[in-house]
Amino acid sequence: MNHVKRTALLIVTALISISYGFSDGNGSLENPYQIATAAELLSIGSNPVLLTKHYLLAADINLALADPNTFTTAIIAPDIDNTNFESFDGTSFTGTFNGDSHMISNLTIDTAGAGNDYLGLFGRIEGPSAEVKGLYLENAHITGGDFFSCFLGGLCGLNDNSTISQCHATGIEIGGIGFHYVGGLCGLNINGRISNCYSTGSITSGDNSDCFGGLCGGNSGSIDNCYSTGSVTGRFSLGGLCGENNYGGSIIACYFLDTAGPDNGLGTPLTDSQMKQQDSFVGWDFVGDGNGADDHWQMCIDGLDYPRLAWQFIRPGDFINPGRVDNYDLYILANDWLSESSRCGDLAPPVSPDGIVNLLDYVEFSRHWLTE
Numbered sequence: 081m082n083h084v085k086r087t088a089l090l091i092v093t094a095l096i097s098i099s100y101g102f103s104d105g106n107g108s109l110e111n112p113y114q115i116a117t118a119a120e121l122l123s124i125g126s127n128p129v130l131l132t133k134h135y136l137l138a139a140d141i142n143l144a145l146a147d148p149n150t151f152t153t154a155i156i157a158p159d160i161d162n163t164n165f166e167s168f169d170g171t172s173f174t175g176t177f178n179g180d181s182h183m184i185s186n187l188t189i190d191t192a193g194a195g196n197d198y199l200g201l202f203g204r205i206e207g208p209s210a211e212v213k214g215l216y217l218e219n220a221h222i223t224g225g226d227f228f229s230c231f232l233g234g235l236c237g238l239n240d241n242s243t244i245s246q247c248h249a250t251g252i253e254i255g256g257i258g259f260h261y262v263g264g265l266c267g268l269n270i271n272g273r274i275s276n277c278y279s280t281g282s283i284t285s286g287d288n289s290d291c292f293g294g295l296c297g298g299n300s301g302s303i304d305n306c307y308s309t310g311s312v313t314g315r316f317s318l319g320g321l322c323g324e325n326n327y328g329g330s331i332i333a334c335y336f337l338d339t340a341g342p343d344n345g346l347g348t349p350l351t352d353s354q355m356k357q358q359d360s361f362v363g364w365d366f367v368g369d370g371n372g373a374d375d376h377w378q379m380c381i382d383g384l385d386y387p388r389l390a391w392q393f394i395r396p397g398d399f400i401n402p403g404r405v406d407n408y409d410l411y412i413l414a415n416d417w418l419s420e421s422s423r424c425g426d427l428a429p430p431v432s433p434d435g436i437v438n439l440l441d442y443v444e445f446s447r448h449w450l451t452e
Contacts, residue, residue: 100130107133109176114138118146121184124156128171131157135175137182137215144186151189153196154203154237162196166230166260170198172206172240179215179247181394187220187234195225198237200267210242219251220281228288230260231267233297234279239272241301246391252281252310258288261297263323264310272301276376276389281310289314293323294336300327305365305376305389309337319344333364333376337386357382358423368423380412380424395452397445399424405448413437413445 102113102120112134115121118141124130143149153159161169189199198204199222205212212235220234231237234249244266252264261268264279268291279295291297294308299322308321317324320336325346335347337355354360358369358379365372366379367390378390380399392402399412416425416437426433428440 103138105136107135107175109134112136112176112178115141117141118143122146122155126158126160126170131171131173131175133175135177137177137179137184140183140185142185143188149186149188151187152191152194154189154198154200155187156202157198157205158203159196159198159237162191162194162225165228166197168198168204168238170203172204172210173202174205174207174210176209176211176213177202177215178213181214181216183216183218185218187217187222189221190223191225191229192223195229197229198231198267199224199229200233200236202236204231204238204240205236205242205244205272206238206240208241211245212236212247213243213245215247217247217249217252220249220253222252222254224254224259224262228258228260231297232259232262233265233267234263234281235265237267239266239269239274239301241271243273243275244277245273245275246389247277249279250281252279252283254281254283254285257285259285259292259314260289261291261323262289262314263293263296263298264308266296268298269296269301269303269329274301274303275305276391277306278389279308279310283310283312283314285314287315291317291323293319294321294338295334296322298322298324298326299329299331300325302330302332303334304330304332306334307336307387307389311338319346321347333361335387353383355386356384358387361387366423368426378424381415395448396427396430397448404450404452405445406450409445413442 103116104114105111107113114136116139157173159170217234234252249265283292292312292314294310320338365374366377367375375390377387379387397405399409401408413425416422419437422437425437427444
């Protein structure tokens with residue numbers, strides 16, 4: 081009898097997994113649902129059961145090919161009642177979502193005239209066990225209502241006591257009138273942590289708008305080892321990185337690059353030349369500097385580029401201009417030839433560098449030539 085019950089349970093579990101239509105997995109932390117298509121991504125939606133599960137992105141997803149391809153709410157964990165200003169009336173995402181270095185592109189949310197809140201790929205992420213990591217969001221366009229839309233971000237509208245790590249949002253365009261708490265990555269970070277992330281794009285609005293930031297609109301949690309490069313315009317409480325930081329929120333080892341401002345009087349202003357010198361970033365943990373074991377940042381040679389997050393350089397030999405091993409990287413290797421104090425050029429053996437840049441490193445570098 082016990083054997084029959086166990087068999088029945090296994091069959092039911094399998095049917096549940098199939099009924100949700102995911103490529104693989106059962107939604108547990110050990111065996112997350114695998115998402116490989118836009119339809120699978122959209123199926124999470126506002127389903128209270130699925131919003132507690134765990135996910136692994138198994139392929140890049142282009143939402144321009146989805147049906148529909150323009151949305152009026154967040155795709156995952158949206159606010160389902162836009163009549164209550166600032167109140168979240170949906171179900172928060174409390175699971176985990178591992179992007180596994182895959183990309184979700186061409187997210188378009190247009191709520192002009194509707195005034196919806198909590199806009200982004202995720203509407204609201206909540207709880208200490210909830211996490212989004214390793215997810216790349218490219219070319220997102222988010223338009224709020226004509227008046228009073230709040231909590232807008234490329235990745236999420238609100239991060240509440242949860243973790244966002246190693247994510248980026250690029251090409252973000254967010255605009256409208258009467259906005260509150262708007263950021264390139266996250267609209268508002270409450271007691272959560274945003275770590276090792278970056279964002280680019282423009283954050284713009286008209287009258288009656290405040291709390292705008294290149295990365296995060298508002299923050300009462302922690303932000304560490306992050307940067308943003310986009311422009312930010314609005315009424316007040318503006319920041320190149322974070323628009324409003326209060327209630328003991330911490331921002332550590334972060335920067336923004338919009339030289340036109342806004343200048344909120346916080347942080348340490350640097351010239352463009354200083355921004356390209358590793359010595360300008362005292363206490364930051366760079367690859368090969370011996371200042372900590374995490375190696376959050378990479379700057380292989382001074383004067384050529386700004387600090388980048390180390391995880392942006394996926395391939396061995398990808399030293400500068402992250403994403404491709406090419407002539408820029410060959411310049412770095414040649415510059416460090418026979419050096420015994422190279423920041424990045426000592427590649428071989430891969431597991432334990434031998435302390436000098438020589439032919440062994442050139443061989444390892446050549447293996448990845450022109451790879452992306």
